Amino acid sequence: MIAFGQFLEVLIGGLMSGVLYSLVALGFVLIFKASGVFNYAQGAMVLLAGLALVRALDLLVANGFPLWVAVVLAIGFAAVIMAATAWLIERFVIGPLVNQDALTLFMSTIGVTFVIEGVAEMIFGSDVYPLRLFPTDAWFLFEGLFPGGILVNKLDVWGALIAGILVGGLAIFFQRTKTGRALRAVADDHLAAHSVGIPISWIWFVVWLVAGLVALVAATVWGTKLGVQFSITFLALKALPVLIIGGLTSIPGAIVGGLIVGAGEKIAEVYLGPSIGGGIEYWFAYVLALAVLLVRPQGLFGERIIERI
């Protein structure tokens, strides 16, 4: 029973942190679906959003604003920063590179990553900034069933809740709004966008903006968990294997992929780690993705494409 209780605890902890990967992966999927760009910069965008948020928040609080006002203003500020970033990226990088091959686009997002990281840290600083938006203590569940109960972090639950709301919101955006529907049209066929009557550059700006806002949401949760710091970009990189596992074009895939990676790496770490030196979390997601690629290249939820010539 103790062993099972421990397993449950590890599993739940893993699933919850998997939600965080899903949050970043969502941003990737949005951009990939709409513009075919494999966006390496998503992690840098989380860092930028987090830095803008936490620095504005600290400044406002230090100047005597009440906390809730400061939070609202800071989130607004960070959102504006993300909008500006989206506009700049569309205007100066992705726009001019339209119709280039996927590899070129991908490498350009690595360039974008470096610019964002450099600028973000230059303006907002490069220390670790603690962020306290959500409670970080824990619940102990099922104390009757398992000795000591099962530890569940409140923050993780918040993260899961937010991810749920976000997915719901995105679903509504894509189904119900004109821009959202246009986005789906572009995803299927770039020419179709013209027939919808919305300029492609506007659509791409919106996509990058939405991805930026998703990054902001991810930053609130991650920043609370780890403090806003540079290493967030590496955690965000894990969204890449998450995507491969879930399938590049699938929003449910991003969620499920995140959960699989989160739970898998925690379980592997606890049960396999001690015998081979620990630190499995560092590579587990990537190697799992590699295995999935070999068996099912389009991922669990991705569509199979038949090439033409």
Added chain:
Amino acid sequence: MLYREAGQFKTTYAEDMAIFPIRQDRIALAILVGIAFIGVPLLATFHVWPFGSDYLLWAILLPFLILALAAIGTNILVGYCGQISLGSGAFMAIGAYSAYKLATGVHIPLASLGFAIAIPPLPVLASILLGGLMSAGVGILFGIPSLRIKGLYLAVATLAAQFFFDWAFLRLPWFTNYAPSGSVNAPELDFFGVVVRTPVERYLLCLLFVTVLAVLAKNLVRGNLGRQWMAIRDMDIAAELIGIRPLYAKLTAFAVSSFIIGVAGALWGFVYLGSWEPLAFSIERSLDLLFMVIIGGLGSIMGSFIGAAFILIVPILLNVLPTELGLPLSTQTITHLQFIIFGSLICYLLIKEPHGFARLISIGKEKLRLWPFPY
């Protein structure tokens, strides 16, 4: 002397197929080789300016040569074959650690089978080359997914290599011969009785490796295999329909690329660092190499040298110039500026000139050739 090819008729295909068909280019190359092999060592030996101290050799020329070599390897995979790699650093590490293990003697206890594999310490040269081969082997292994998956997915496969080997060399003490600190020391650089010690000797050793491998790489990329790689890069389906086997083309690109990167890694550890820790070959190294290739020129051996020089020189300039101007920058600011410069340059070049500085130079030469009559 004018830069003209007028009057230089090529009478055979072999002549037309030479690396530098134009005489002036060959003369320039001869001068460059002369400077590199004779001029630099002479000046450095007698400590003549700019070699007053060993700084130029140690901090610039040595890393330049080795990184240029690694960039050539990266370029073969990314620039010639179009297979993205974010794991070049890992392959440098594989080269370095394999060479280290081979040079210090390999002992694999297979207790359950009742015996052990033991290889006595190998000579340094053999270790370095076998380190490259080891890296090639692992490269092929990680290249296998590229047969089923296209382009971007491969980024993740190569990231898997990067993070897995980062971890392996850090956490598995066998690789570091159970050194408590996790750092390892290169063996004495003994080449058939000649021991390489001073910076000048180290420089010459690397120069030799780089020159030989660069020429061999150039031979490959301008031969049939190179054309197969580029065909796969430009349009893999059409390549297959003219009889190119993707399996062979891609895996040879992975093998050759990883071999060169592995040798570069072994040189980096043995000749440049002397003793090193796993972090010497992290993902930052991989990205640096990718940047060198993009900036210098995708699909250009010469571009690999230019890119390596650029990536090395920018931070030094950022350090020196503002100080000279009386506005010294903090180390952090320099790092951030460096990020911004590299990042925006990458974007700029991908948009304006995907073949990087190498192409800009050849455009310049083209203009020079027509000068002063630009038609």
Added chain:
Amino acid sequence: MRAPDTNDILLEVERVVLSFGGVKALRDVSFNIRKGEIRAIIGPNGAGKTSMLNVINGFYRPNHGAITFKGRTRAKMQPFEAARGGIARTFQNVALFKGMSALDNIMAGRTLKVRRGLLWQVLRLGPALAEEVEHRRKVEEIIDFLEIETIRKVPVGRLPYGLQKRVELGRALAMEPDLLLLDEPMAGMNLEEKEDMSRFIIDVNNHYGTTIALIEHDMAVVMDLSDRVAVLDHGVKIADGTPDEVKRSQVVIDAYLGVAH
């Protein structure tokens, strides 16, 4: 035109069915190609012509049916195996290697004829160099034949469309194929370019005896060049015969010729 040997069938397509999800691109199509002939495949857009060529050279695997090439019926085949068997191909939307020069594109077509492996090519000495020069000589013959001497070193991405089509033909010829599949080789060309291309096609057929299967929309060209014509419409073969027979067929007139395009 070289007189085709009626009894000698190079390629036999039997009852091929190909579908993409719901779309049926080919429905039960059978036809053959005789050694040495120029065989045209015509039909409106979306009729399944390109899909037919893709089936022939192994790029698509048919859901049903059999393909017999040089007397060997094959089950499944990789595209490069078709190339090895002697099938070469040009594409409706030019599929050249954009970053390479015209010369290198055509040299790449020699891949299957290259004998020296990686280790020789690394050294590029003696036999390896001799072989490379020999391939270069063959390729220069093709370059002369197609009259593209002046553009050999130009990256093909920078060439005008008509010349790109020519380089693509050169790349296919470099393979020294037994069967050459040409997918709309004259699409988008002006009259003069079309005449040049027609001349090249006839010359290839005459001088090298290469069998050619050709998709083309320009009826004048088709009638002029081909020995036999197969007509596809909505994935079904609706007519097959000499140009004259096809021209007179009422089904064809209804389905295709009557339609302005």
